[in-house]
Amino acid sequence: MKRFLLTILATAGIVCAVCWHFRDSLPAAWRKVAEPMVTKPTPDAARYAELKEEAQRRRRDLSAKYAKARTKEEKDRVMAETRGYLETLLPAMMRCWLGTTWDFHGTADTPGQGKIACGYFVATVLRDAGFEVDRYKLAQQASQNIIRTFLPSEAMTLRVGVPYENFASEVAGAEPGIRIVGLDSHVAFLVTGPDGFHFIHSSGCKPWCVVDEGRDDAEALRRSNYRVHGLLTSDRTVLLRWLKAEKIAVKETSTATASAKRR
Template sequence: MSAPLVTKPAPDSARYEELKEEAERWRKDLSSKYAKARTNEEKDRVIAETRSFLETLLPEMMLCWLGTPWDFNGTSEVPGEGKIACGYFVSTVLRDAGFKLDRYKLARQPSQNIIRTFLPADAMTLRVGVSYDTFAGELAMVEPGVRIIGLDSHVAFLVTRPDGFRFIHSSGSAPWCVVDEDREAAEVLRRSNYRVHGLLTGDRTVLLRWLRAEKIAVKESSTASS
């Protein structure tokens, strides 16, 4: 008896383009609302709306890439066309969501530098030599949102929710493509001894930079590849 066929999800470049346009429309609208806000309370409401929007937008953009093949040197900009490395997956989604950054420079940085490009050091959580069950249990108690996570030799998105987390990344392990994995399926996350993450959508400065379309300077490392 032959083995059952495994169907990979199909990348959705058309929806991705729609989301890029939607991101810019929302950014301009929310930026205008923030500029017109007269009290701290009004500004806080716009920031909360911005966070809510990005926490919906970013995962949907990530999922448009599902099934796109991985390659160590992959630099695709379009879901389903060519191949994409883990760092380029992260940097491309962030750029296309409206963050003004150099995706090439960001993608070539060590994962900790990628996180530090957006967040201060004290907003990062570093866990080394911690069992996977312990780490996953800790994630069950963290604030919901969209995170960037760095591993031994990998970078990915981590979407934390009250009902569990999603590990979304361009995987250099089977099935060697962009995947969306839960706690049980996230073998790359399980095997890593080094895990560092930060809550991208929980940082007010990050949200303001997105609202204002401010250029984000990449934290570079002398050890980054050329």
């Protein structure tokens, strides 16, 4: 009996030691085990179509208000209303895609109807929200060029080799809004607000679809060594281009180079 108890204690000690050694990776490992048990959300193509139509109506209304504004204060109020609307519209459109299957070559035009790559997800949502941009050219660019298509270089934040928790805390405490974020080989949206941030993207790993992930679940964001992002909805030029339906020229890189930097 004594030998039996000693054996149990020794085994328990080994298990504890192993758990302690792998303590940092256990949460991620458990998430990978649990993922198959999670039911994928159903893409909502009908709601997406409604939002596209609504975006066109609101853009016309806000554009007319801006044209009638005579003072700086009046124009600023329209700008604030435009920003508030886009910060509601864009996440709603992104979430209509949840559950849509990822594919490296995916170019789906509608949630749930086909497969979609990460770059095409970002480009399609922006186009359908009312930004006049060639989604094919935009989707094929390196992530930094996707951001630079909308924002100047000085409006971008680059972090290389920064521990994930440091980066996550910085973003969670940053100005609320809609960001595009580029990683080692990926591009996505970061939606920041009072509750931290949401990493919304077409995921090239489990569960292989468009997902909305919080700080603790954003494994692609966690693993990346390179992170560059820019806040779209705080930029007055971006807002004016949307209001006026201005054509936005894509900052181009060769397709081969861009493909090597995205998944």
